[in-house]
């Protein structure tokens with residue numbers, strides 16, 4: 001049988017090193033399905049429950065492997081379902097290629113069934129979107145889609161009308177006017193700033209007496225260089241959410257996460273520094289950085305577009321984090337005065353004590369912080385920990401202690417619900433020998449996580465290490481937003497929008513063939529983690545947690561405190577509990593000698 005365009009496209013993706021495609025079928029991609037069958041597992045199709053999950057998985061795959069992620073969906077509704085996951089990839093700068101079907105060329109423009117103007121629909125989310133109108137186009141469209149996704153670390157989309165997919169492939173176009181001859185292969189360049197820019201940056205850093213570093217996902221893989229620069233400058237290092245795994249949390253000068261989900265140590269680092277060195281981060285919340293004009297700034301980013309958009313910088317270096325810091329090091333003078341560094345380390349040590357005390361505070365039924373704190377002692381080497389968007393993102397950001405060799409991810413910029421379980425599945429498929437843990441709120445679990453448990457069940461037999469735990473924080477509430485209503489808007493909790501039905505998550509897990517553990521008492525949390533991580537199959541750990549434990553930022557601003565008080569006065573249904581628990585958490589943090 002002659003090779004079809006669909007077979008050719010899969011072969012070309014294979015040449016690009018793509019061996020896994022996340023997707024869901026439909027007649028808009030019939031020929032691709034036939035071709036996947038003929039491809040005999042290379043590339044393989046990972047079948048999801050909902051196309052959005054396939055886009056999240058492609059994004060998660062990219063985040064956790066550095067490779068391009070690929071998702072596949074049918075025309076019309078399937079393509080539309082991809083969008084949120086693709087925006088997640090776009091906003092977090094991940095290389096993802098989406099392949100979508102379309103109706104036959106002759107029906108387009110005829111208000112045909114499932115006919116959606118896909119080029120316009122994907123225009124905004126994609127750096128590059130093209131319709132393959134002709135078999136000879138397929139080669140350069142695939143080559144460009146993959147290369148642009150990798151080179152720009154972004155999303156590209158290819159639309160294939162189903163009749164084109166079924167035509168005979170043209171591997172090499174006729175040699176005539178208009179034909180293109182593209183090729184496979186991309187190697188990331190070495191990106192380094194010019195020497196005079198490095199010197200300008202070094203001068204600022206050498207003159208500083210209290211240097212703070214803020215690292216993001218651009219610093220993943222640059223741990224050695226970040227540590228050496230921090231040592232030389234006597235600096236403390238805060239981490240943006242996507243840079244959570246850039247440095248382990250057991251280093252004494254690492255202040256942990258920053259911002260609304262951050263630590264008090266990071267808050268103090270930014271409050272008291274005189275110089276800011278930002279590396280590979282576009283952390284958005286400027287109110288958590290020093291006030292404009294109060295400190296001097298240096299920034300390093302691989303993407304020139306991301307420079308100087310959060311804090312005014314005196315030196316803005318376009319460069320790879322590791323390479324640039326290595327080039328900067330010989331120009332930096334070691335700070336002899338170590339008082340600032342010691343102050344940072346004291347603040348970090350103090351913070352970890354606060355975290356433990358906060359986690360052990362009584363709550364009803366279980367303090368969600370304790371669920372994460374107890375995991376720290378049991379988290380296996382090499383673990384991958386993902387978090388959804390919700391109050392558990394706070395605990396993931398603040399309580400979780402990542403060690404060297406671990407990975408972590410969230411939806412950093414889109415902050416979308418629904419990412420944690422698909423990311424975890426993509427992580428496990430890419431690294432079947434590594435333990436994976438996902439933190440998910442009950443709302444996010446009900447939104448899509450529970451459906452993807454079926455995907456876990458479908459693929460778990462191939463995982464050499466069975467450890468895969470989905471920890472569901474059951475609080476009966478869309479809690480993060482409930483607290484945002486209280487703290488940011490000064491409104492009481494609105495039960496009609498916030499309260500959600502109870503789903504017996506552990507029992508549901510058992511129903512689909514997985515292990516389920518339900519925890520209702522604080523003293524059972526530890527054994528629950530032990531059992532979950534010793535299970536011969538993936539586990540849903542259903543923790544009944546207290547919605548009245550505030551996912552409070554380390555430093556509640558006066559305005560937020562006033563708003564919260566206003567909300568409670570206005571008649572928040574949970575006012576008694578909320579007030580008591582906020583106050584207690586705050587006291588633990590503030591009182592000396594506690």
Ligand SMILES: Cc1ncc(C[n+]2csc(CCOP(=O)(O)OP(=O)(O)O)c2C)c(N)n1
Pocket residue numbers: 389390391392415416417418440441442443444445473475477478479480481
């Ligand atoms: C797709 C999407 N819809 C809505 C939101 C707004 N949102 C952010 S967190 C959250 C609540 C999540 O609730 P749950 O998963 O139960 O976690 P909890 O905060 O209760 O721990 C909502 C509704 C969002 N970020 N993404």
Ligand SMILES: [Mg+2]
Pocket residue numbers: 390441442443473474475476477478479
């Ligand atoms: Mg919830």
